[in-house]
Amino acid sequence: MKKIITATTALFCMNILSAQEVDLFKIMNEESVKKDSLKKEYVEATFKSTHLINGHTIETTKAGLLDFRISHRFGLINQGSYQFFGLDNATERLGLDYGITNNLGIGIGRSTFQKQMDGFIKLKLLKQSTGYHASPISITGLSAVVIKTLKDADPNLKRTTSDKTSYVYQLIIARKFSPTTSVQLLPTFVHYNLVPQANDPNDLYSLGIGARQKVSKRLSITAEYYYQFNQFSGFYNSLALGVDIETGGHVFQLHFTNSTGMTESTFINQTSGRWLDGDVHFGFNISRVFKIKKQKLTP
C-alpha cells in the first residue's frame, strides 16, 4: 500500500514536472513552421537594373534613388578598319531615372540619335511572390513619350512637335525562375503621329522577349529580341546580346546590337541594321546609382 502511494505520488509529481518544463526551442520551431506557411514573400532582384540592354526590365528605380545612365553605341562593326570597326563613331543616350516609391519610377533622357528627348513613367502592377497567396509572375506597366528634335532636312516641310512625337505603351511580364534565371515578355504598342512613308502604319504592335542568366554573383549574360507584328517598311527586328557586370553602386552592361536608337519607339520600330549583314554595334550602358533620399530604417 505504502509503496503504491509513493509510486503514484512520485509519478504524479514527475508528470507535473515534465508538463511544466517545456523546451522553448521546440515551441519556437513549431511556431515558426506554422508562421512561415502563412507568409508571403516578394521575389527581389529579378533583374539587376531597370534596363536589360536597350529595353526596360520589370525593375523600377528604388525609392529615393537617382540612377544616372550613360548608354553608348559605337558605329557598325562592318564599317571596316578605316572606321576602326565602328569605334570611331558613337551615338549616346544620357538618362536620369528616379524612384518616387519602390513601385513607381520616372525618367528622362536625351539621345544623339535624331536628337531625341524622351520621358517615361513606370509602375509595378504585380510582384512575383512565394508562400501564401503567391503570384508566379511580376507585371510592370511602362508609358513613354519620345520627341525627335532633329531639324528637318527640308525647312519648307514645317513639321510640328506633335508630328515628331511617338508614344509607347508596354506591359512587362517577368518571372524569376531561379536565383540565376529570369525571363520577361514585353507586349508593346507604339503610336507614331507621323510615319516615314505613306503606307506605313501609325499603330505598331510588337512583342519583346528578354532574359538574363547569372554566371556568378556579379556577372550575368543577357539577351533581348523584339518581334514586330506590323512594321515600317525597310526596318528589321531588334536583337541584342550582352553581359552585365555589377560592382557595388555601378552596373556595367556591354553588348552587341543591331539597333542604333535607344528609346522604345526607335529600337523596336526603327532598327535599320541587320545582324546577317554584319550591321552590329558594340555598345555599353553604365548605371550609377546615387542616394538622394534615405529610406526609413523603421517602417
Next chain:
Amino acid sequence: MKQLLFALLLLCTNTVVSAQKIYQTKSGKISFYSAALLENIEAINNQVDSKLSNNGQLIFMVAIKGFRFENATMQEHFNENYMDSDKYPKAVFQGRISNLADVNFGKDGNYKTTVTGVLDMHGVKQPVTALGTIEVKAGKVSTKSSFKAKLADYNIKGTLIGDKIAKELTITVDCKYD
C-alpha cells in the same frame, strides 16, 4: 506514512511554485552596424521573434530579408550577394543564461547576464557568448545585448569585405517581452 505523503505533496507544490514562465515578443529589435572607411552600414529589423524562459532558455529568430537599410540598393545587395537570403532566409540564436541564479524575474531590477549559445546564420553555426542585461520592471521583462560577429566565421564573402565593408559587425539586440 502521513509525514511521507505530506512530504511528497510538498514536493509537488514546490514544482508548481517554481513553474516555468515564458516571456515572448514578435516585435523585438536587432540591428547591426559596421564602421568602414568609405561608408557606415546600418540596418534594423524590428520584427524579431524572441522567447525567454525563466529556466534560462533564450531564443531569437530573425528574417534576413526583414533588415532595412537606408539605401535600398544596399539592402538588395545584402540579401542577394552577401546573405543569400533565398537559401538562408533566417538567422537563429539559441542560448542559455549562464548566470541564471543572479536573475530574479519576480523582482524589479537590472540584471547583468552572460548568455552562451549558438548563432545559426548563413548556413553556419557558431558558438557565441554575449554580455547583456535583463531588466525587470513592473512584471515586464526586456533584454539588451551587443556583441561582435566576424563575417568570415559565417562564410559571408565578397570582394568589398575588408575594403568598403568592415570584416566585423556589431550586433545589437533590444527586445521588450509581453
